[in-house]
Structures are given as C-alpha cells and as structure tokens.
Amino acid sequence: MDQIDYNKWYYKIIYFFIVNQVALKRALIVVLIVVNMIFWGWSVPKWTDYFLTSQQHNASLAQLNNINYNALKGCNSLTSANVSLVKALVSSDTSDQYNFLAKITNPNAKCLVKKIRYYFTYQGHQQINNIYHEDFILPGETKYLFSFNEEIDMPVISAVELKIESEELQPLRDLKNLSLLKDLSYEKARLENLDESTIVTFNAVNDTPYDLWQVGYQVVLYADSNKTTPLAMGYTTVTNFLADSKEPAAVTWFKDFISPSLVVEIIPDLNVFAANIFMERVYEPGIPQGLETE
Secondary structure, X not given: OOOOOOXXXXXXXXXXXXXXXXXXXXXXXXXXXXXXXXXXXXXXXXHHHHHHHHHHHHHHHHHXXXXXXXXXXXXXXXXXXXXXXXXXXXXXOOOOEEEXXXXXXXXXXXXXXXXXXXXXXXXXOOHHHOOOEEEEEOOOOEEEEEEEEEEOOOOOOOOOEXXXXXXXXXXXXXXXXXXXXXXXXXXXXXXXXXXXXXXXXXXXXXXXXXXXXXXXXXXXXXXXOOOOOEEEEEEEEXXXXXXXXXXXXXXXXXXXXXXXXXXEEEEEEOOOOOOOOEEOOOOEOOEOOOOEEO
16 A cells, blocks of 8 residues: 655645644634724725715705796896995905995895805906805895905906806795794994994894804995995804894994994895704704704
C-alpha cells in the first residue's frame, strides 16, 4: 500500500483549517458583523433619504393636484399699472448708498403672488449691476417692495423704475387665512427726533389665536399727510409672537428728519398662506416647544 505524503500543500491547508477552525469561525463572525455594520450604515441614510424625498414628492404632487388651472388662467399678472409709487432715497447710513421702494397692489382677489422677483433700475443703470429681490403679495394686498443700501456711483438718480423679472401666481380655493392679517396690527406709534437720528416706536399687536414664528412690519416715513413724499423706509420683525399679545418694536434712522407734518405708515407683513408659520402652543412629551405646525 502506498504511503500517503502529508507534506503536500493541500494537506497542509486542510490541516491548518482543522487546527484553527475555532479561531477562523470567530474571525468570520467578526467579519460578518463588520460587513453588516457597513451595510446598515450605508443603507439607513439611503432609506431615510428615500422616504423623506418620497414624502416631499407626494406633498408636491398633492399641491399640484390642488391647483385649479382654470382659476390660474384668471390670475392677472402684475404690471406697471399696479405700481402707485417708486422712489429712490439716500441712505441715512452713507451718502453713496440708496434705498429704493415701490408701492404695489395685487389686483387679484383670489390669487396669491407666491413669489415676485424684481429689481430697481434708473437712468444710466447697467443691467449687469441689477440687484434682485424676492417677495410675496397677498390677494388684494397693497404693500411695499424694498431694496436697501444699494451702492450707486452716480451723482444724481433719475427715472427710477421697478422691473418685475418674474412672478409665480397661485390661485386659492380657501381664503380664510386672510382674516389672520386683519388681526395683526399695531398701536401707540410714536415718532421721536433726536440729535442725529429719528426713531419710530410702536406696539405690534397679535390678536390672532395663534403663536407665530415671525411677523414683519414695513415702516415708511412721509413728509406729508397725503403720503406722496417718502423720506425714509425701514423694516423690523417680531419673533416668537404669542397669541393675544403685544410686543414693542422700533425702527431707527441715523438722520434727523425735520418736518411739521411727518406721517408714519406701518404695514404688517406675513404670508398667511405659507407653511410652518405657526408655533406649537401645547407642549407635551414628544412635542418639543416651538415645533412648527401646519
């Protein structure tokens, strides 16, 4: 009978696995654990991103389904006929900067100007220097479009115009949120002239039943009671604005405006149709304070 040569390489490999089978099993378990950790570490963020994206996609589809395209045809685009005032004012901070304002009205009673993209131009202005801004205009609302502290390399500004680059109109089936704006107001507006500054103070009033994350207030100072000659403009916000509350607000200009008939116009500014404008009032386990609600 032939003698078996156990020194051959394949016998050595078999012997190695028999002798070290326990250690090899443990090593295999460790490798499987590491591979499993890598797999789940990669897949969990991917699945999370998938589900979040799916929710956003479904929400977008739901929003598209709510759009009444026949109603959209009835939304009129904004034109220069909807602009009642356009002015350029020297900034109170530096003399080579200008503030621009335009008073504009949304003529659509049932259409929200969800986004308006605009800029101001004037004689000698170069298109490459356009400074763009975006805002919203509620149905039937009259408000200001602002541009603050634009640097101007010209001695005189003339022929100022508001240019609407684009606009996104949204027909609304439910206008009940407009009533919220009627309950956002102000009181005790006071104008003070100091040595080298002018300040407008007032109490912002939230008579709505909702806590609001942030409410803006447009403030324009006029030299006459007919509101034809604006002198200065400003913007201030009240944050964490609780329901049925009042909060002090102020706008300051570093210039002493002297006129016997100064008039202040204040306009609350809030897109009442935007998502996540409300704060959570009821704080419970699992509902953190300040969580946005629809």
